Amino acid sequence: MASAPRPSPVSFLLRLLSSHPSLTTAIHAALLKSSSLSSPHNPIPATALLTAYANAGLAGAASRLFDEMPARDAVAWNALIACLVRHARPEAAAAAFHGMAGSGFPPTAATLCTMLKACAVSRAFRPGRQLHARSVVSCHGDVIMDTALVDLYMSCGLVKDAMRVFMLTKGPKDAALYNAVLSGCVENGWFREAFSMLRCTVLNGISLASALTACSATANLAYGMQVHCKALRCGFDSDTIVSNALIDMYSKCGRAMGARMVFDLMAGRNVVSWSSMIGAYSRHGLGVDALDLFQRMEKDAPMVTPNAITFLSVLSACGHSGLVDEGRSMLHLMKSxxxxxxxxxxxxxxxxxxxxxxxxxxxxxLYCSLTASQNKCSSAICVAMLNACRANMDVLRGKKVAAHLLEIDPRNPGIHVLIANFHSAIRQWSESDESRKGIVKKGLRKEAASSHVSLG
Known part of the structure; x- marks a missing residue:
């Protein structure tokens, strides 16, 4: 009876590479010893190794390996381009893209999608449009390509272009495409379109979180509660991301108790969950509750470490509730x-x-110590100090802060308005008028105020 053929050593090593990425360096040495990487006809082992290095975060090693490959095909070029895009090297990715074409390999759909992602991250809409033109010629009705195009145009704020791509998509639209449109509409403030899109898409965690973000931004409690009901009916009440979005929605819609109800029912909480709930208490002036929850976080969730955002929420809560000693302690705890x-x-x-x-x-x-350290002082710190001087009618110090503000941010019309308001508060009317006239003389323009309107 004939025995089954034994797998080749190279096949074994490649399977080992995909299942045990920590062995990449050792497998690289074994492949070198077997001369598999020097084959002029088989680039598969080198491409697999390149991908393993990219997944391990070693973009330099992946690039060097590619340079040493005696044979390259379209898959190898795509692996290199994907590695460079993934590790935020768009210029190198663009050079590789041109190098691929110069080597006689026309870009594939995978190549174009990867480069579109790079353009989206860097908001480079002109090169993105050129890639769009290429995709029209080479990729007809590809939903993955259309999703990448929607993501590109949404990232660049070109919502109408993104919607046009969506409407012209041939064939069935999948959840990824709907989610790209939905999240893009939310990020660009097209909330009515986002709500309309939600009625068409298959609900999942991403679409629900995007819809809740829109509800938060518009303070639309009625619609947010409807989304909450849909999340419960579809079984997403245990999804941490959706629950975090619900906490934020109820908080921004003025329902701190609703946020706490969601928080208490969560099966698993991460640092975002704790920070969001502490932030909800801060937003509603419930400083004692925010501190109590922070202390519970330290006690009951030892595996969850508070981050800078957590402490920012706690400090804000202390500030709005007059808990000065507690605020000082929080800053010390944060550092120590x-x-x-x-x-x-x-x-x-x-x-x-x-x-x-x-x-x-x-x-x-504190302000003087921060001013002495150039890397810690900012216009926001100066604004806070100016407001403190105005609240305490400290004229001398306020004037010094105002002068400093004009030095570091002279072209900001909002700064001139704040300084004018400071002079008005201390009854220096002529100086207030001069500050306001300065906006006109310097050709500055203050942005018009806006407000969110419930969409019903």
Whole structure:
């Protein structure tokens, strides 16, 4: 009886490479020893190894391996381009794209989709349009290509172009295409179109989260509750991303208790869940509840580590509730226990907190220390200090901050308005008028105010 043929060593190594990426370096050495990488007729082993290096985050090693390949096919070129795009090297990807064509390999649908992704990330709509023209010639009715095109145009703010691609898609539209349109409409503020799209698409976690983001942005509680019901009916109530979006929606629609109900029913919570719920309490001025929840997070969720956003929410909650001592403790805890370096926005919260509490001297000392460190001071910190001076009628310090603001952000019309308001608060009417006239003299233009309207 004849025995079954034994698999070749190269086939065994390639299977091992796909199942054990940590062995990439060792398998590379074995493939070199077997001379498999030097074959002028079989680029498959080298391409598989290149992909493994790319997946391991070693873009340099992948590029060097490609340069050493004696034989390359379209698959190898696509693997290199995908590696470069994945590791945020768009210029190198573009060079490889042109090199592929120069080597006699016309771009495939996979090539074009990868390059469209690179254009979307860098918002390069002109090269993207050129790729679109190529796709019309080579890829007829490809839903994956159309999804990449929609993502490109949405990323560049060209919603009408994206919708046109969607409407002209031939054949069945899949969930990925619907989600690209839905999330793109939300990101670009086309909320009515997003709600309309939701009625057409097959619901999944991405579409539900996008719809809830639209409800949050428009403070549309009625529609948000409908989406919540759909999530429950479709079994997405245990989806962490959807639950986090529900917490945010209820919070921004003025329903802190609704947010807490969703939070309490979550089977698994991540740092976004805890931060969102703490932020909900902060938004509603419930500083004590925010602190209690933070302490519960430290006690009951030891595997979830608070991040900079978590502390920003806690500091904001303390500031809006007058919990100055607790706010100071949070900033110290952030640095000492969790080794998180406070960003300007954290210091903005602290200065605002001290200003609200009338502790202007401490706020000023903090502001001066931040000003001395150029990499920590920002216009937002100066604005917070100016508001603190206005609240405490500190004329001398306020004028110094105003002068500093004009030095670091002279072309911002909002800064001139804030300074004018400061002078009005301290009853220096002529200086206030001069600040407002400065907007006109310098040709600055303040953005018109806007508000969200419920879409019903």
């Amino acid at each position: 226990k969790y080794r998180i370096d406070p960003k300007p926005e954290h210091y903005v919260c602290l200065i605002d907190m001290l200003g609200r509490a009338g502790q202007i001297d401490e706020a000023w000392n």
